[in-house]
Each structure stands twice: as C-alpha cells, then as structure tokens.
Amino acid sequence: MARGIKVWRGRGWLWKLLFTIFVLLVPAPIILILIFRFLPIPGTPEMLVSLAQGKGASYAWTSDISPRLERAVIAAEDQNFCTHNGFDWVGIQKAMEEHKRHPKKPMRGASTISQQAARTLFLVPMRSWIRKGLEAYLTVMIEALWPKKRILQAYLNTVDWGDGIFGAEAAANAYFGTDAGSLDGTQAARLAAILPNPHKWKAAHPGRYVRQRTGLLQGRSAMVTRDGLNFCIK
Secondary structure, three states, rough: OOOHHHHHHHOOOHHHHHHHHHHOHHHHHHHHHHHOOOOOOOOOOOHHHHOOOOOOEEEOOOOOOOOOHHHHHHHHHOOOOOOOEEEEEEEOOOOOHHHHHHHHOOOOOOOOOHHHHHHHOOOOOOOOOOHHHHHHHHHHHHHOOOOHHHHHHHHHHOEEOOOOOOOOOHHHHHHHHOOOHOOOHHHHHHHOOOOOOOOOOOOOOOOOOHHHHHHHHHHHHHHHHHHHOOHHHH
C-alpha cells in the first residue's frame, strides 16, 4: 500500500503537467475567444516578439475600417472567406498539386483569413507541425464562436504590416497619414498587396510589382462587390 502511494506521488508531476496542457489547450483559448468576440484585443504574441527584437509595435484597435480594405483583403487573401468553414480545401488541393508538379519550389500557402487570424492572435511566428496543429484547432474554435465579420475585423486589426506596424489603423497612419476608415481604393489595395511580404514590399512607395498587384486587386475588389463575395460582413 505504501509503495503504491509513493508511485502515485512520484507521478504527481505528470498529472499536473497533463492538467496544465489541458487547461492551455481547451478552457483558456475558448474563454479568450469568447472575451475577444466583444472586447478589443490588447495585443498578440507577434507584437511581443517584435518588441523583444527592438522593432517596436505600433498598434491601435479600431472598429472603423474602410469597406474598401475589407474587400481588397478578401480579394487578395481569401475569396471564399464567406463560404468556407475556416479551411479552403479546394485551395489546399491546388497547392498540393502545384507542389507535385514543381517540387523544388516552396509550397504555395493556402491559409484562409480565419487561419491567419487564429495564428496571429495566439501563436508565435515560427514554423512547426505542432504550430500547424494548434492553428487548425484554434481556427475551428474561432469559426464556431465568432461571426465572420468579427474574424475579419480581428485579422485586420492585428495583422503584421511590416516595420513593427500592426493592424489597419497603424498601417493607414504610417503609410498614408490617414485613419483606417478613410482609406481610398488605391490605398486599400496597396495594403492588401503587400500582406504576403510586408517586410519587403512597401505600400507608401511601391515598386513595380506592388503597383501591378495593386491594379489587379482593385479589379478583384470590384469583382468581390459584383459577385457578393463579402455578403457575410455586410
């Protein structure tokens, strides 16, 4: 009997560890997601990393984001945003097929706005299969507990726009000297155009590629309106 008690006590650290992992993976994210459905998000792990690296973190939450930016980002990042459940299976399949045809090229990303919001809000910027698994789990939770409009709003408010600039309000101010609600069509398209690589491409002083992509996204933004691809955020 005494030996059994010693074994149980010896394994107490394991049960504490398992309980801690359970809390971090189940109740804590759900509680935070429910809270942030209604309250502004105070910051993200990515912002903390930026501060630790000495890059700073310019950030201000806003509920007033130009519909032009919403349409441009949907056009650029996730045209099926309103109809998928968090994962673009068609896009994933296309990316896998393209990678099979060109295995030496990096696999094209097929992350949805929901997936990007999930990893921005809760995860540090690093690549690993564990992170991808956590991202998938958090995406399911966000899609289940938030309306689409809130997902897009949270993404636009916290996404990295380069040089320690986070969110639409800070980006609009830094690049164009205006606020997120006053962005015009060209400015919105430029911000959407640099999202894949905001540390290399510039919105305020765009190079040839960004200018071309801006024009393309302005046309696609009109298509978003024409085809009602943004019906879930109106």
